[in-house]
Amino acid sequence: MxxxxxxxxxxxxxxxxxxxxxxxxxxxxxxxxxxxxxxxxxxxxxxxxxxxxxxxxxxxxxxxxxxxxxxxxxxxxxxxxxxxxxxxxxxxxxxxxxxxxxxxxxxxxxxxxxxxxxxxxxxxxxxxxxxxxxxxxxxxxxxxxxxxxxxxxxxxxxxxxxxxxxxxxxxxxxxxxxxxVQIDRFRQRWTAEGEAERAARLHEAGWQNRRILLYVGRLVPGKGVHRLIEALPRITVFCPDVLLLVVGSAFYGKRRSTAYTRQLQAQAESVKDHVRFIPYTPHDQLPGWYQLADLVVVPSLRDEAFGLVNLEAMAAAVPVVAARTGGIPEVVQDGITGLLVSPERMEEELAEAIIRLLQEPLTRRRMGLAGLREASSRFLxxxxxxxxxxxxxxxxxx
CATH class of the missing domain: 3.40.50.2000 (Glycogen Phosphorylase B;)
Structure with missing residues (x-):
């Protein structure tokens, strides 16, 4: 040897x-x-x-x-x-x-x-x-x-x-x-071309005139998707056109269901007109989903080390509503590139933050563009x- x-x-x-x-x-x-x-x-x-x-x-x-x-x-x-x-x-x-x-x-x-x-x-x-x-x-x-x-x-x-x-x-x-993050993989919303392409894709999916919340990630309890669905009834009172797209699965590269994913499906029945589950999507196809979003939501209950999804949202010029946990506050600047909420008061603060941004399109645009600048200057x-x-x-x- x-x-x-x-x-x-x-x-x-x-x-x-x-x-x-x-x-x-x-x-x-x-x-x-x-x-x-x-x-x-x-x-x-x-x-x-x-x-x-x-x-x-x-x-x-x-x-x-x-x-x-x-x-x-x-x-x-x-x-x-x-x-x-x-x-x-x-x-x-x-x-x-x-x-x-x-x-x-x-x-x-x-x-x-x-x-x-x-x-x-x-x-x-x-x-x-x-x-x-x-x-x-x-x-x-x-x-x-x-x-x-x-x-x-x-x-x-x-x-x-x-x-x-x-x-x-x-x-x-x-x-x-x-x-x-690789900025050029993402189509930013706030251009005439970007908005036209987005509108066409929403129309093709039958989601025109809907305000889109996007979750991207694994479907495991620590990611807090159940808290986001719990907040939806309150959100729909103020934003009846909201649609939550849940993109991901319990396992990387697999679409196998678990007790938790079945729980989410059952939980969403009460707001079924406002939720769509999108099966696991390869990473190279994710920019198309970010393009559709008005907000990206990261409702993690456990400490996230960093959270690449926050950067991907910023690259697409979409503001983020995220939990103030782990390394997320090092990426998302509260009040500048998005809003941070307390994990301990998730359901209440999450709904408030989402409702506020859905009702303030100019704030969404300002935060989205600020996120794009931040990603371009610090996180390439x-x-x-x-x-x-x-x-x-x-x-x-x-």
């Missing part, structure tokens, strides 16, 4: 570009429009700035993809999913020794890889706090698992503080890199890529 050895200074190999491996979580294939936001971040952030390195992306097999493929110019090596995934990644690094590893959203995987290659710098890129708490991590073990990694990259100040609260010794290792994928390149460079130089 080949033993991993770091490249020595002055050797023939050291004169070539350093080797970098990017390790995906192992839950979804890459590339894929049916994967989670983690894979989307990797797809958008890494290829534009990977040239200084000989980069490989490690992921899992699935969806008819071969064991070897490419993400733009970067080789994608795919292994069996499940318990064999990280051991397979470790074996691959032994066969193709790297100088740097970027491990996404799996603290235990980053720990195992660092233990296998103690002289190789390992970055842990955290996209959420999910795998920092039970059942994925035993309370009290956070510091031990994070101690070996060389850098921790998070996607919000909220996640940064959550990590520090669990592992204070890791504070100096943490850097924030906000995700981004180009910004994320450049920050990632700087982080990788700093770690590599050390």
């Amino acid at each position: 080949m033993i991993y050895k770091p490249i020595e200074k002055g050797s023939e190999c050291s004169m070539r570009s350093p080797r970098l491996v990017v390790v995906t979580p192992g839950s979804f294939v890459i590339p894929s429009f049916r994967s989670s936001s983690v894979e989307r971040v990797i797809e958008h952030t890494i290829p534009p700035v990977a040239d200084p390195y000989r980069t490989r992306i490690y992921g899992i097999r699935g969806e008819g993809l071969s064991a070897r493929g490419r993400l733009k110019r970067i080789p994608c090596i795919r292994f069996p999913r499940g318990k064999k995934y990280i051991p397979s990644v470790i074996k691959a690094i032994k066969r193709w020794p790297a100088q740097l590893a970027d491990v996404h959203n799996r603290p235990f995987a980053a720990y195992r890889i660092k233990k296998a290659f103690p002289r190789m710098p390992v970055i842990l890129t955290l996209h959420s706090t999910t795998f920092m708490r039970p059942p994925y991590m035993i309370p009290g073990k956070e510091s031990k698992l994070l101690a070996p990694v060389d850098k921790i990259v998070v996607n919000s100040e909220y996640v940064k503080q959550a990590v520090i609260s669990r592992a204070p010794q890791a504070a100096e290792k943490i850097t924030i890199n906000y995700p981004g 994928w180009e910004h994320s890529s450049q920050r990632w390149a700087e982080i990788i460079g700093q770690v590599a130089r050390k």
Whole structure:
């Protein structure tokens, strides 16, 4: 078996570009429009700035993809999913020794890889706090698992503080890199052409003269869709033409029902003229749904690490009504690009915020355009890529 050895200074190999491996979580294939936001971040952030390195992306097999493929110019090596995934990644690094590893959203995987290659710098890129708490991590073990990694990259100040609260010794290792959005994929409403196209699409669907609320995301209890449906009867009293479009399913890439999705369907019966459920939609088709919206609603009950849906709404120049939780206030500016509501008073405040904006078209336009400016100036994928390149460079130089 080949033993991993770091490249020595002055050797023939050291004169070539350093080797970098990017390790995906192992839950979804890459590339894929049916994967989670983690894979989307990797797809958008890494290829534009990977040239200084000989980069490989490690992921899992699935969806008819071969064991070897490419993400733009970067080789994608795919292994069996499940318990064999990280051991397979470790074996691959032994066969193709790297100088740097970027491990996404799996603290235990980053720990195992660092233990296998103690002289190789390992970055842990955290996209959420999910795998920092039970059942994925035993309370009290956070510091031990994070101690070996060389850098921790998070996607919000909220996640940064959550990590520090669990592992204070890791504070100096943490850097924030906000995700981004691709503005040119979205048709902004506030142009003559955009409004005409939107009106035609609404007419084609039979939704002309309706004011559209849009929810985009997974249908799981923590996302709070049931609270949005609970608020609808009050909203319809003041806005009888409102129509809520619920775009998504319980699972990424699947349309299988669950007890919760069946609960939502039953709950919506009392307001059935005001709700439409749209099955899971691949990510590349979502801009068309944002184009139809008057408001995008993000009624999360649990702490969201960031929430790409907020950025996508802003890219479409649509104001957001969202819960004041997790990293959302770092994206949505209350009163400027949307309105934030308290999760503890969700039903009451959610209805009030939605009614207000539905009744104030000029405010919606002002907030929508402010959101577009904010996304364009701070939250492009180009910004994320450049920050990632700087982080990788700093770690590599050390």
